[in-house]
Amino acid sequence: MNRRLIAFDLDGTLTVSKSPIPPLMADRLRELLFHYDVCIISGGKFDQFRVQVIDRLEVSSEQLARLHIMPTSGTSYYRFVDGSWVVQYTEDLTPQRRVEIADVLMAGATELGYWESDPFGEVIEDRGSQVTFSALGQEAPPENKYAWDPDGAKKEALRAYVAARLPDLEVRVGGTTSIDVTREGIDKAYGMRKLMAALDLTSDDILFFGDKLDEGGNDFPVKSTGIDTIAVGNWEDTALALEAIIQVS
Template sequence: MCPIAVHGWDELDMDAACATMRAVAFDLDGTLARSRKPMDAAMTERFAALTRLLPVAVVTGGRYELVVSQVLAVLGGDADLSNLHLMPTRGTRYYRWRDGDWRCEYSFDLSDADRARAMDSLERHARDQGVWYERVWGERIEDRGSQLTFSALGQQAPVELRERWDPDNEKKNRLAAAVAADVPELLVQPGGTTSVDISLRGYDKAYAMRRLAAILGIGVGQIMFVGDRMTPAGNDYPAARAGAIAVRVSGPEDTLRLCDAIIQRLSRRGA
């Protein structure tokens, strides 16, 4: 078996990667934008430019409505929406621009029984581990249909608090492991800065990469996936395991520089 390669954005052989890639996929929070914040103006400009050069996907644990507020709402009219692929809730849902609107092409939802068992386990273990706080900002457990998401500080917690809560991922990893033991038939993974995500087993960012490759008629190895959580325990790592060109960034500032390098080379290739 070939070793799984993850490249730092500033270590990648950019010429070789751009010669191979036929699509680029991005994580959202911590990659394109800060947690639950819209892409800034510079990122929006580069993101739109990429859609005019090749297929672009957003693959995130967040729900579709967050993709709308963080990405779609700030895109101008110069983006090629027909080249944009939206894969929220870890790719358990897929949206395309068709006939002047965004349409859900597929959705793999949890059953009522799975949802009830998972929610009970989340609350019980979060209380036992001391991460079920009295004061939270917004929903603590959000039902996204195809995914349940536990947010320790609440869905609307200030970004500065979320980023400080679990910098080494120890709290999320411990909670995810405890819940996974209760619901082995489901996929339980650490999510964003304060979250644990639960979905049907077999549907993660590896599945999203394979499904995107099939939709585009290319190989998984021709997709570059860019994410900030590329360690083996991170929620972006399954994309690397699937065989995508896996690129690690530490935040949107790195992603911006990476986009500039890609745009420069692909624009030259198309000239």
């Protein structure tokens, strides 16, 4: 396959929401890293990538050097250099803006009736370059998350509420129960363009896997970069596709 880098969304593409990648996916990524650079881009912070992916990989330092981690939709970028993970850049919101965003998210969730009195962990998380609302809390079980808003109506209502009050910021539906707020113009297309510039790649060099590539999904903006995309329904679909890619690599 004539590609230099394979890129992935995380939750719903490599694993279920906020869960470590399954052993089969860890094996697929290990094999892939023998042949290609790999990028994972998602709305979570770096610590989440470490728990869900990095700590599950049994790979060499040389392979880790080919792994590109882009937390918070590409507003930060990490590479494995000389035995440790080193931030290449980060584009944080100001502390004042992060407080303002958190206040609007809380007000919207309360007014719309979405604020949980007994959540599973943090509901509003300050990730520096992104503020994220997770309706049931960051540690909610996947089955609870998938049941909370199956048609996306709740997330869209809160997104619209926040966007109307913070018009100079980017407000988008994130994961299964989440809303992400960043600087204006920040999405996965932004992150992929930053990666292409950093690695001197073109869109033809990259293949992207995502589970929300339909219009309105948080993977959809990647299509605007010209990168070829593969839509998957779950991590099992991704594992099957990667098996075929590895066989011809």
